[in-house]
Structure formats: structure tokens, C-alpha cells
Amino acid sequence: QLQLQESGPGLVKPSETLSLTCTVSGGSISSSSGYYWGWIRQPPGKGLEWIGSIYYSGSTYYNPSLKSRVTISVDTSKNQLSLKLTSETAADTAVYYCARQGYSIGSWYYWGQGTLVTVSS
Amino acid sequence: QSALTQPASVSGSPGQSITISCTGTSSDVGGYYYVSWYQQHPGKAPRLMIYDVTNRPSGVSNRFSGSKSGNTASLTISGLQAEDEADYYCSSYTSSSTVVFGGGTKLTVL
Numbered sequence: 001q002l003q004l005q006e007s008g009p010g011l012v013k014p015s016e017t018l019s020l021t022c023t024v025s026g027g028s029i030s031s032s033s034g035y036y037w038g039w040i041r042q043p044p045g046k047g048l049e050w051i052g053s054i055y056y057s058g059s060t061y062y063n064p065s066l067k068s069r070v071t072i073s074v075d076t077s078k079n080q081l082s083l084k085l086t087s088e089t090a091a092d093t094a095v096y097y098c099a100r101q102g103y104s105i106g107s108w109y110y111w112g113q114g115t116l117v118t119v120s121s
Numbered sequence: 122q123s124a125l126t127q128p129a130s131v132s133g134s135p136g137q138s139i140t141i142s143c144t145g146t147s148s149d150v151g152g153y154y155y156v157s158w159y160q161q162h163p164g165k166a167p168r169l170m171i172y173d174v175t176n177r178p179s180g181v182s183n184r185f186s187g188s189k190s191g192n193t194a195s196l197t198i199s200g201l202q203a204e205d206e207a208d209y210y211c212s213s214y215t216s217s218s219t220v221v222f223g224g225g226t227k228l229t230v231l
Contacts, residue, residue: 047225107172
């Protein structure tokens with residue numbers, strides 16, 4: 001059974017860069033042919049927001065509202081997915097989830113437990 | 122991209138059926154069969170309940186069903202149970218090769 005676990009700093013200062021890692025166990029990222037991996041976030045008390053996705057081939061797709069600040073990548077040697085979000089503001093305070101497509105595009109079946117990131121000085 | 126439109130809240134009594142709508146445009150919901158629905162209990166990660174408009178992942182009760190007409194997708198839960206009380210989100214693939222979520226609907230089981 002595929003398991004995902006997010007990790008990273010719980011507190012980031014405004015204007016700094018957020019870096020999160022998602023460690024995958026129970027399966028290999030490199031063998032996930034045909035699947036998308038992604039990051040989704042949820043501000044406290046609010047709804048889900050798709051941040052972006054990376055296809056197994058390495059192609060990336062980002063939310064237009066975040067595109068200028070976000071980078072998603074995969075490290076197959078470490079079996080990890082990563083997210084970098086620059087120029088953090090308080091509006092980026094959220095629970096960040098990593099996820100993997102399950103059946104078809106946009107159907108996120110496997111989820112991490114989520115990690116809360118607070119942007120504050 | 123604009124979030125898909127969902128009602129903020131719906132409610133129903135145990136045993137009843139409820140339907141949650143998800144309205145988008147011809148560039149997302151109306152243009153593709155890649156509509157998914159998620160259930161989220163407080164403090165938990167979302168759970169995929171429906172994918173490709175009508176399909177249920179293994180392990181999801183057949184009380185959950187999905188449909189689509191034009192630019193509006195719907196999730197129906199029949200035989201409401203107390204455990205169904207949660208937030209529900211729809212999502213759709215878009216013509217820009219992105220994914221967009223709905224604002225979420227809080228389901229209350231009376």
C-alpha cells in the first residue's frame with residue numbers, strides 16, 4: 001500500500017521560501033508510470049487549492065495563480081516529491097498535502113496526512 | 122482559474138438522500154469526464170469518493186453516486202448515515218491542463 005509523508009518547517013518567515021518534501025513508501029516513484037503526483041493545500045477553515053502536479057515523465061503543471069512562485073520536482077533516488085514556494089506571505093499559511101493520482105487525471109487517491117505551515121515573523 | 126461553485130451547506134436526516142451540485146464551465150466540468158469528489162472529516166486528509174464523474178474507488182459504499190449534466194456535476198448520497206457528516210469537495214481537470222477544486226460543501230446529518 002502506497003504511503004506518503006510530508007515533512008518540512010512548520011514556521012516560515014514572510015518573504016522566505018517554503019520547502020517541503022514528500023517521502024513515498026510502499027512503492028517507487030520511478031515505477032509509477034502514467035501517474036501524476038501533486039501538491040494541494042488548505043488554509044485553516046477553508047477549502048482545497050490545487051498547487052500543481054508533476055507527471056512521471058517530469059512534465060509539470062501549476063496553478064496559474066501560483067505559477068510564478070512554485071516549483072515541483074521529483075528525486076527518484078530518494079523516492080521523494082518536493083515543493084518550493086517562494087516569497088511567502090501570510091496567505092500561504094495552510095496545511096499542505098502531497099498526493100498521487102489513483103485512476104485518472106485529477107483523481108487524487110493516495111494522500112499524505114498533511115503538514116501545517118504557518119507564515120509569520 | 123475560478124473555483125467550481127458548490128453550495129456552502131446541505132443537510133438531511135438519517136436514511137434520506139441528498140445531492141450536492143458542482144458548477145463549472147465548458148472549460149472544466151462541461152468539457153471533460155475528469156470530475157472527482159472527495160470526502161473530508163475534520164483534521165483528516167481528503168478521501169476520493171468518486172472519479173471520472175460516476176466511478177467509485179474500491180471500498181467506497183454504493184450509497185455514493187455521481188452524475189453530470191452540462192457544466193454541472195452532482196454527488197448523491199443515499200441512505201444518509203451519521204458517518205457521512207463531513208465536508209465534500211468536487212474537482213475537475215481543465216482545458217489548461219490544470220486542476221480546479223470547488224469551494225466545498227458541509228454536510229450535516231440531522
